[in-house]
Amino acid sequence: MRRFSLSLLSLAGCALIAGCAHGGSSSSTASSAPSSASAAATAVASAPANAPNGAEANAGGSVYVTNCSSCHGATGDGLPGAFPPLAGNPVVVGDATAVVHIVKYGRSGALVVKGQRYSGVMPAWNGTLSDTQIAQVITYVRASWGNHAGAVSPAQVAAVKK
Ligand code: HEC
Structure with a gap:
């Protein structure tokens, strides 16, 4: 369980880093990545509250x-x-x-x-x-x-x- 979530974290980290590397010096690519990530986090956070x-x-x-x-x-x-x-x-x-x-x-x-x-x-x-x-x-x-x-x-x- 613990190892699983740790590896998930590092996967996400890799994706972010890869995104940055791919974007190179373009600042727009770098700034769009975190905002879509936080939108996804918000969607996930609101789901359990609606479910019951x-x-x-x-x-x-x-x-x-x-x-x-x-x-x-x-x-x-x-x-x-x-x-x-x-x-x-x-x-x-x-x-x-x-x-x-x-x-x-x-x-x-x-x-x-x-x-x-x-x-x-x-x-x-x-x-x-x-x-x-x-x-x-x-x-x-x-x-x-x-x-x-x-x-x-x-x-x-x-x-x-x-
Ligand atoms: C056999 C028919 C019948 C069934 C089945 C029935 N009801 Fe009723 N219900 C009535 C009648 C007739 C009244 C109005 C009673 C009166 O005139 O005092 C009423 C009134 C009510 C009221 C009050 C409405 C008010 O304006 O005060 C509620 C709430 C209600 N029913 C909910 C339910 C629910 C929930 C169920 C299912 C679990 C249910 N009823 C099943 C016939 C039924």
Whole structure:
């Protein structure tokens, strides 16, 4: 491991030196090499930061298709009068604890979303879905179809009691 990264370093060093030697006295070649190297380093550094969120959203997408889309629709539009839309719904992108409570323990009764009345029964998912799956699906619906709200962690889901 250690020897591998050392040899990688010396390889990079060789490439830089070779680049300089090749460029000869031309200063433009010499100055373009370090800047493209740092651009590559920036790209590499930002990749791990994006990866976990993307993975959560992907997992949430399959939880959604299996458990939620039959009522709320594949694109979160719901069915007017029967199933409320999740897309563009202020509750969905609002307080995370409130969303967790609804998905975990269900809700029923009068509800108005985007001027449309609902009075149905949202099933409770506690037990059917794990805290991790609930976190994933909420993260997904909060970041899909034009919704832009933050991710929810399994620990946050576990902390919400009935
Ligand atoms: C059997 C149909 C059905 C399924 C499946 C279902 N829901 Fe619902 N959901 C409803 C109904 C009906 C309501 C409105 C309940 C009411 O009138 O109080 C609702 C409400 C909601 C709300 C609250 C919306 C608001 O404006 O307050 C959220 C969030 C939600 N559902 C998310 C989900 C998620 C996530 C899943 C999948 C894990 C899911 N639902 C699966 C029928 C369903």
